[in-house]
Amino acid sequence: MKQKNANYDSGCPIAFALSVFGDQWSLLIIRDMAVKGVHTYGELLNGWEGISTNILAQRLKHLEETGLVTKRRDPENWRSFVYELTQKGRDLAPVIAEIVLWSGKYNTAEHAMMGTVEKVQADRKSFEVKIRNGDLP
Amino acid sequence: MKQKNANYDSGCPIAFALSVFGDQWSLLIIRDMAVKGVHTYGELLNGWEGISTNILAQRLKHLEETGLVTKRRDPENWRSFVYELTQKGRDLAPVIAEIVLWSGKYNTAEHAMMGTVEKVQADRKSFEVKIRNGDLP
Numbered sequence: 001m002k003q004k005n006a007n008y009d010s011g012c013p014i015a016f017a018l019s020v021f022g023d024q025w026s027l028l029i030i031r032d033m034a035v036k037g038v039h040t041y042g043e044l045l046n047g048w049e050g051i052s053t054n055i056l057a058q059r060l061k062h063l064e065e066t067g068l069v070t071k072r073r074d075p076e077n078w079r080s081f082v083y084e085l086t087q088k089g090r091d092l093a094p095v096i097a098e099i100v101l102w103s104g105k106y107n108t109a110e111h112a113m114m115g116t117v118e119k120v121q122a123d124r125k126s127f128e129v130k131i132r133n134g135d136l137p
Numbered sequence: 138m139k140q141k142n143a144n145y146d147s148g149c150p151i152a153f154a155l156s157v158f159g160d161q162w163s164l165l166i167i168r169d170m171a172v173k174g175v176h177t178y179g180e181l182l183n184g185w186e187g188i189s190t191n192i193l194a195q196r197l198k199h200l201e202e203t204g205l206v207t208k209r210r211d212p213e214n215w216r217s218f219v220y221e222l223t224q225k226g227r228d229l230a231p232v233i234a235e236i237v238l239w240s241g242k243y244n245t246a247e248h249a250m251m252g253t254v255e256k257v258q259a260d261r262k263s264f265e266v267k268i269r270n271g272d273l274p
Contacts, residue, residue: 103150
């Protein structure tokens, strides 16, 4: 069954944001760059959640088109590329922080990763500032 | 082309949150309840972004199963139902606030709705408290 896409053009700020990063994968890609410090296609492909190569390529293209990610040649390996968050992408830091806090409260799974949750609980400001500056939080 | 679903079971707090509300539609449904004060199936169906009835039914079911939404008989019309956010759902208030602020910064569309953006910019705390209390912000 083909699913109808949302008419994100409603002008609503939530709908606008979802048109940029509101699918299953985009925010995980942004997380990999912002929090895990991942910058190559290969590293993104080997993320925790098992993204497929066609979806990764499609999402990266969309994130580039919407100005959240830039792509440039790797100066150390001219055949490959480096992906980086733009300021617009790094400005999602407070959204990421709030999502992490919410999950810390409600994810009761035994294998829930609590490291980042505890980091944000202890010093949310510094977590955000580091992402905004392009450092690893 | 069938798209592979993310293995949300990684334990990462971002992945956990996306497993609950990280699709195109769920956060718009949550927005309708939290910010627009919408509580019936018909009202949700007539939202700004044009959701179809099968997707709305599917997403509401998922939001119920994950504990963000409750469904009960409408005391004023026994044949219909009222949908409401639980505390877990209302606790997304800060996530919503940060998304609204980010979009306010980056949505340059002429028809961008700025009312909520200005409300959050002026008094984010009160916006969040109202959602958390189940009032309209």
